[in-house]
Amino acid sequence: MSRTAAFSVGLVLAFLATCQGPPQQLAVEPPPPVPQEHYAQVVAHPDDDLLFMNPDLAEGMRSGRPTTSIYLTAGEADMPDKAGYGAGRQEGTRAAYAQMVGKPNDWSRTTIPVGHGRLAEVDTLRADPDVRLVLLNLPEDANAQQGRHALTRLRQDPALRVTTTVPAGAAVGYPQQFDRRAVVESLTALLDAFQPTVIRLQDDQPDHRYQSNWIGVHNHPDHVAGAALAKEAVSAHRPRAFSPMVLTYRDYNVGDTPSALSQADKTTTREAFAAYVGHDALARGEIYRSWSDNSAYRWPRRGEWVMATEGGGAQAFSVRAHGIARWARTPGGVWSEPELLPLPEPLRPQVSLLREGRGRPVLVAQSEDGARILLLRQGSSDVRSRQWDVVDAPAGAENGAPAAIADSDGRIVLAVKNSAGGVSVRRETAPGRWQPWSELGAQDVQDGLSFVAGLDGVVHLFAATRAAVLHWEIPRAGGARGEQVPIGAARPAGAPVAEHARDGSIRLLVRTDRGGELVERTSSSTGSWSGRTTLPAPGGIGGPTATDPGPRGSADLIRVSRDAAGRVRVADRAGGPWLDVGGAVTDHPATLVEPNGDITLVGIGFDGALVVNTGARGPEGLRFAGWRPAVRPPGSEVRAD
Template sequence: MSRFAALGLGAVLLFLATCQGPPKPPADEPEPPAPLPPAHHVQIVAHPDDDLLFMNPDLAEGLRSGRQTTGIYLTAGEADVSNKARYGAARQEGTRAAYAEMVRKPNDWVRGTIPVGRGRLAEVDTLREAPHVRLVFLNLPEDANSQHGEHTLTRMRADPSLTVTTTVPAGATVPYPQTFDRGAVVDALTALFDHLQPTVVRLQDDQPDGRYQNVWVGVHNHPDHVAGAALTREALAAHRPSAFSPMVVTYRDYNVADTPAALSDVDKRTTRAAFSAYARHDVFAEGLMYQIWSDNSGYRYPRRGRWAAWGEGGAVQAYAVRAHGLARWTRSADGDWAGPDLLPLPEPLRPQVTLLGGTLVAQSANGARILLLRQGSHPRWEVVDAPAAADPAENGPPAATVDSDGRIVLAVKNSAGGVSIRRQVSPGSARWQPWTELGGTDVQDGLSVVPAEDGVVHVFAATRGKVLRWQVPRAGTAHPEEVPIGSAHPAGPPEAERARDGSIRVLVRTDRGGELVELASTRQGWSPGRTTYPGAGGVGAPTLVTSGPRSGADLIRVARDGAGAVRVADGAGKPWTELGGAVSDHPAVVAEPGGGVTLIALGFDGELLVNRGSPAPGGLAFTGWRPAVVTPTVLAERAD
């Protein structure tokens, strides 16, 4: 019996048994608290190689850590070559080879099938010596396949009645074509989510920056990337998580070639090795562009470490956008954490949130609105229009602060590629001044705003070539000045903070292997010299936070490295201290009144993690990562 047939029904039952969990109790019995789910990463991409090019090094890091990882491929990637079956099979074999390379195991897979609803099957492959690694192939037609009409996923997204026939790669475990319409694709993905119960879902960019990749007319990205991500979001909305609603991480695609690369040299070697293993099977995967893509990586919407803060009554709160709502954790004045509660949302949100004491600042998924959650005895959502734009999706995520007058200030990268700023009319008011255009060109997503005296705020932004600052007075506008970071180019959003000595510090990752550069601005201008920190690796911006008044450090610098662990520098020019852990994206930092800080992060399994740093000779001494909530709570209801 071949290894294809050997899997058969037994492997399908094993796959479902490991993913579906125990049966639920009868409805008349109270349901016990659900255990925390194991960390399970699921990435959904349009083609074999998309995850290798655009989701690394995060992908390789998760695989090597042993976390359950499933790649789902919507199309066969067969293009419009004469022998589509052979080319589609070669690309899938390349994907298997790349995953085996990333976990350093033999390229030996158990191949079988998995039901995906409405009597349809998909191929599922499990790496024999690393069974936490799985690949699922749906084999829908690729955009360039003219056999049944081009632009299949795009047309299917627009026309629910359109029916298409799958491509059958040579040697596929589903050896016959199947028909799908839009509803069947969404149902298939929903069924996979329900089986797998992912804690992290990785997507491609369905809102690509319209300034780049004009070769893709109208979409600025491969059409399959955009349509596939949109269909996946529809399936996520229908997914029923058994415990935690998953985190969703969206990655930029081809336009990473249009911006400076932030990856460290170590991370580049990892991504190149994975793609090289794939490329040996794909006759078209060669040339400089593939190396440029694999040498860079970026989240679509940069998230800052401002999602946890002190609130009313001595409590600390932390918020995170999930697939089905807004998760909230609360630390009481006694130091005990509770949560997460899943709050319903007025509409879908982008992932970046900023917590300003009792007010949460977020942004609608379509970029048209900024939403403020006013906490207190009667929480309420307030809507503020974003800068006017022909396509509001081109508005970047808002940065927010409170000025010395007590008014909330919002700053946004607008659709023209400049910066817009807006303030409340008065503290606590629901009325806002009009948007003021500060100018600027080629501004990238991810701004930082810092308050100063007399109502002044400092706004920082990065272009592809430099970092800019506006010093905006209480009334009126300002002109940008260039922050002297040297000959390096910013490779991520700047992070700015006001130190205890009154200076404004700005920290930015650069294209020199991810090296970070820090500068200080005083009343007399920029301080001479620059402080540099070696590139920690990984993807995302650093966090820069003023420490508590009794701490010996003025500012705490935090970065997530290429292994998903956290590094801290608690003094200017001090080396990184490796704190370990395995966290997703940007850690938040809360300064403690007695000195020291608490680092707050999200684990890949959905838990909130904390790590307390106390003043000690030579710097901060950290206790190590631990779950914030000792007894897990169950999300009481979905935010439908």
């Protein structure tokens, strides 16, 4: 089957019949073909993607995955020569993309219709036509001629109209007017045209503890407003296939937290930015290194979105742009086609599955604003007909993603990083009845908490600050006991991951600021920490998954991670080494422990489909059969890069 499909010519003909503006300026050609696997990122300025979405951006293109970057503003700032400065930043972006894919910096520059007679510039790398840049050229926040804060005011005032900047040599050589609706409709038209399977966005909910220099928004205002408008376009987007995944990246505040990037990944980002910076006279100083040397997802998924069910069955859930994708596997090993369950309201992307006291699976999610935790209790009836239970989160607008577990009594325990930077915990006493939230008294807690169940209703909770890993032992009756878990001189640079090992001990893994190296600690039955080991940095920006292999497993603990290109790595003993199992998945892989002790890795492919890879036990450890689409014949495999 062809990798691409042609656009309808009707869109272009319709545009030609209705377009406005000087005819001699138009250079309209049929839009480029639509790949089956396609990344699209929407950012506010030239250089935002280079600083905040790398190394994912570069490694994805180097792996041959088509990529389209959409820039909302011309990035002209309040420079005297706005046309020249904006043109320079865009030329820097072209140079950086050519550098990342190792091709000559030679581009075709044409236009694409975005509705109601408006055009955007589309630049295509001649040596790699799967690399494209789309330029809308809206006014940048500092542009005094537009009254400053144009994009923010545009988001807030539907009646406001702004005029685009025209960079020197632009393919759209005349100014255009946009209001709020036109921006969203233009972005929607571009997503409809390019049909991305993965969409990258900036952070519209930045952590209020950092970047106080951006008064009121704690991030560049264009980043926040642009991401919010892009999310509206994503919701309005009409995918021809299954609903795409959405990944959100932190912005300037990565400079305030430890970095988990490996030296190789830092080099990738630095080299791309170096190609850009020669064209931007303002992009100077060490502050840029603090951003290029760090990268993080705003709402990272964890490896808890897959669960084994009775008799060898399984189910998997993934939050998408237009609903929750659900796959189910029969005890015979046959995965269903995905179904898209409607969202009760917009959700953050992290979901987790747990099993409550009566054995029913429970799906745990969170509202997009962080104010509510939603539970979908699954019984014998159709999941689609079930009602979500709503649990109010702690008061405040800065709650992190919840951690959830069923204790040894089968009761659900929830924990969140609260708006004060501490940790709040709440326990269910009966279905639908909850104790009040209680505070554990910590400070500077980062997003990402991890639970492990103990005996007699006790649960163990782990969190990280920018300096230490914290552990609380929380009994049924309350009165938590807290401590720091020593990890050596390194600082935690990601969320801790805790899991029981086959011997019953608690294993704790955390990425550190020593090039992303993983530190692992072991807790004995007496509560003391021993056995400090390290694993080399797997690369990339996601955290690990740890899985208890069960009594039939051949290892003490299964550790899974992915690198910047999405390749999955597995270690079945403390200290490694990592086994590269090939293939590539987007975001966080999960694991299933099979009844016979085998381990099945589960991921989302770059086309949005569920993919699996089963490792069988052997005398030399796990041997993986290779990735394949879960719902396709076993002979068809995912490309191994």
